[in-house]
Amino acid sequence: MAEDVRPEEEDDRLFETLRAVAQRLDPVPAEVEAAARGAYTWRTVDAELAELAYDSLLDDDRLAGVRADDAPRTLTFEGPAYSVEIEVATDGGGRRLLGQLVPPAPAQIEVRHSGGLLRLGADEVGRFSAEGVAPGPVSLRCMLEGADGPPLDTAWVTV
DSSP: OOOOOOHHHHHHHHHHHHHHHHHHHSOOOHHHHHHHHHHHHHOOTTSEEEEEEEEGGGGTTTTTTTSOTTOOEEEEEEOSSOEEEEEEEEETTEEEEEEEEESOOOEEEEEEETTEEEEEEEOTTSEEEEEEEOSSEEEEEEEETTOOSOOEEEOOEEO
16 A cells, blocks of 8 residues: 655655755865854844945946956945945955945954955055955955944855
């Protein structure tokens, strides 16, 4: 006598089998798991979130005949009080970030990436630079000097 199995149970069994095969044959790399845990850990309730408002990679199709392949990538994150503009360039095996706070202000910047944490300062006109950023997920935390408000965390983006 055949076992009565609902279609949803069959689907669940199939998904479990496929999940087991994928985990065995193509496991998630340790650095991806570490970056995911880091992204979750860094989320705080006391920080404002700056959402990605512009990414030059999205212009690639429209500007395919105009842009050079090695042109730096431009990202803009907009927060409630200010925005963060970043140019991302390939630097050997890593990435170099050149940034600007708008409106300009001195700040402490933390660059969170799969290779660790970089702490640096933005000058009086809001400019900052970070070298040796590992390719992969990146987020910035910006703390304006002398400001009473919460820090600004950018959304995570892959560079």
